[in-house]
Amino acid sequence: MKDIITHIPDLEKFRIEAAEIYESKGGSKEHHAAKFLFKDDSGNLIFNASKTPVVYQGNSSLCLVRTDRASDLDGTIDSLEVIGECVNGEYVFRPYGKDKYESTYQTDEVVTVSPDGIKATYKPPYMFGIFS
Amino acid sequence: MATTVSAKDSPAVVTISETGAPGDKGETGENGTGLNNVRKSLLDNPLLHILKTNQLTDVIAPTSMDSDLTWTRATTATYIDRYGAVQTAAINEPRQEAEGWLIEGASTNATLRSEEFDLAAWTKAGTLTVTPNTIAAPDGQVTADTITCTDVNIENLLMQATSFVDSGQTITMSYFVKGGTVNEINLRTLTLSGGVVQDYASRFNTSTGVFSSVSPNHKVSVIALSGGWFRIAATITANNTGNTQYQTRCGLNQQGFAYIWGAQTEESGLSSYIPTSTSSVTRSSDNLSCIVLNNLPSKTDDTSIVFSVKSKHLSGFHNFISVDLSAIDTLRVTHTSESTIAFKHGSASSTAITDYNGGKTSLAMVFGYSDNLLTVYQDGVEKSQVDAGIQYDVIPSNIISFGSRQENGSRFMYGHLSDIRIYDFALNASEVNFLNGD
Numbered sequence: 001m002k003d004i005i006t007h008i009p010d011l012e013k014f015r016i017e018a019a020e021i022y023e024s025k026g027g028s029k030e031h032h033a034a035k036f037l038f039k040d041d042s043g044n045l046i047f048n049a050s051k052t053p054v055v056y057q058g059n060s061s062l063c064l065v066r067t068d069r070a071s072d073l074d075g076t077i078d079s080l081e082v083i084g085e086c087v088n089g090e091y092v093f094r095p096y097g098k099d100k101y102e103s104t105y106q107t108d109e110v111v112t113v114s115p116d117g118i119k120a121t122y123k124p125p126y127m128f129g130i131f132s
Numbered sequence: 133m134a135t136t137v138s139a140k141d142s143p144a145v146v147t148i149s150e151t152g153a154p155g156d157k158g159e160t161g162e163n164g165t166g167l168n169n170v171r172k173s174l175l176d177n178p179l180l181h182i183l184k185t186n187q188l189t190d191v192i193a194p195t196s197m198d199s200d201l202t203w204t205r206a207t208t209a210t211y212i213d214r215y216g217a218v219q220t221a222a223i224n225e226p227r228q229e230a231e232g233w234l235i236e237g238a239s240t241n242a243t244l245r246s247e248e249f250d251l252a253a254w255t256k257a258g259t260l261t262v263t264p265n266t267i268a269a270p271d272g273q274v275t276a277d278t279i280t281c282t283d284v285n286i287e288n289l290l291m292q293a294t295s296f297v298d299s300g301q302t303i304t305m306s307y308f309v310k311g312g313t314v315n316e317i318n319l320r321t322l323t324l325s326g327g328v329v330q331d332y333a334s335r336f337n338t339s340t341g342v343f344s345s346v347s348p349n350h351k352v353s354v355i356a357l358s359g360g361w362f363r364i365a366a367t368i369t370a371n372n373t374g375n376t377q378y379q380t381r382c383g384l385n386q387q388g389f390a391y392i393w394g395a396q397t398e399e400s401g402l403s404s405y406i407p408t409s410t411s412s413v414t415r416s417s418d419n420l421s422c423i424v425l426n427n428l429p430s431k432t433d434d435t436s437i438v439f440s441v442k443s444k445h446l447s448g449f450h451n452f453i454s455v456d457l458s459a460i461d462t463l464r465v466t467h468t469s470e471s472t473i474a475f476k477h478g479s480a481s482s483t484a485i486t487d488y489n490g491g492k493t494s495l496a497m498v499f500g501y502s503d504n505l506l507t508v509y510q511d512g513v514e515k516s517q518v519d520a521g522i523q524y525d526v527i528p529s530n531i532i533s534f535g536s537r538q539e540n541g542s543r544f545m546y547g548h549l550s551d552i553r554i555y556d557f558a559l560n561a562s563e564v565n566f567l568n569g570d
Contacts, residue, residue: 040542041542050417110376112377114379128412129412131414132209132414
């Protein structure tokens with residue numbers, strides 16, 4: 001199994017492309033990624049894979065996906081890019097992957113003071129998530 | 133001794149004895165009722181019988197092997213064995229706890245350094261100090277920490293913030309705790325930074341094993357483990373917009389020390405413990421299924437499905453058992469709201485039991501083809517009976533999902549399933565009661 005870091009720079013484009021891929025399901029020209037796409041009980045398209053919670057930034061997103069066939073997602077969808085992998089609990093980025101990652105996932109420090117006067121500093125970790 | 137065993141559609145009578153010997157009467161005191169209605173030979177021949185204690189599959193098509201039941205999970209996962217110790221299951225390995233086979237949807241522990249309270253990821257307030265790795269944790273490793281406080285006039289606590297809070301979002305924090313010289317552990321949750329602050333506190337007593345005070349806005353739970361350890365949890369629902377931060381807090385209000393290990397913050401309700409280090413960690417869902425072929429009766433057969441369940445998450449929409457027939461999702465048992473479990477076998481609207489409390493319970497649904505009635509039982513007692521509506525063709529190549537709706541990867545349950553049986557005949561009330569153990 002491989003843990004791949006997926007980046008979607010334009011969610012609107014991805015939704016349109018995913019709908020087209022879903023339509024290929026069961027046909028003679030079924031798309032490699034069709035096996036990940038399903039409709040929920042309300043008819044909404046869902047991406048069903050082992051994945052971490054999705055990180056959103058405006059119209060873009062990041063997600064770590066665990067799959068036994070990374071080739072089904074890697075280079076097969078125009079609107080989805082694999083920008084790296086998680087290997088032994090560490091992110092390993094492809095060229096330009098790190099820039100795209102850091103522009104999408106914010107790790108700015110936030111300081112809050114609760115009503116009881118206790119100061120808390122929250123700085124999101126550099127890696128947004130891994131699998132157990 | 134006269135013995136008569138009837139098949140389906142006939143009066144069901146097993147006369148154990150007519151000699152007046154002890155034990156010959158049915159539970160109503162007359163032969164031909166109660167236990168005498170139980171057709172043992174039929175009960176011993178289900179189409180499918182899985183998730184027995186210590187036995188994953190007993191009867192299942194095509195080969196009655198464990199491999200006929202597909203059980204996948206893309207990650208490792210922890211569970212609590214029957215002796216109260218935390219164990220880790222490998223990828224795809226089923227997890228059995230004392231209450232049954234543990235089945236869970238995915239969850240993510242957003243708390244960092246879940247076993248390392250001495251590190252900077254944890255803010256310490258008041259006089260609370262942390263000594264790392266002092267005693268054996270619930271998993272047997274010496275990784276549990278001692279927390280000590282020296283002044284009870286100020287708040288002494290550990291705290292960590294996470295970033296998710298939306299209105300309506302449910303969040304659960306949990307810790308493993310053990311009493312030392314102090315037996316009162318404070319749990320406190322805050323949502324803040326932008327909207328109205330929600331600040332709730334509850335207190336757990338390690339001597340009594342129960343919460344001594346509970347915030348009306350907390351839903352708390354306790355799991356007792358071996359070695360004096362408890363896993364304690366509090367769940368809140370964010371009720372206003374604008375907040376961006378959630379804080380989990382754990383502390384002491386007595387002078388002395390206690391032990392702590394395994395913190396977790398997750399969306400929705402409590403699930404199995406997920407250890408973390410420098411980032412949040414996700415545990416994937418358990419996916420159980422088998423093929424319909426020879427495990428489910430035909431469209432024109434009577435059908436009985438019996439199983440036990442304990443659902444840890446009382447909110448949401450969770451399938452216990454479901455099958456897509458020719459129409460979508462037409463045979464199912466679903467936990468649809470906090471106290472409601474709905475049953476469906478055909479086109480008609482679900483019929484439901486409405487007093488489920490989250491405890492372990494035995495459920496049965498019995499469909500009679502000739503009268504088209506669906507009868508539902510809980511703990512051996514008939515709860516409702518409805519016309520099941522139009523019956524759909526059974527598609528042998530489809531799958532039966534346990535604990536979710538795998539056709540679209542949704543409706544995952546969080547809890548335990550056990551002793552699932554499917555029969556190709558209609559159980560009578562005495563048989564349902566017999567299988568319930570009464």
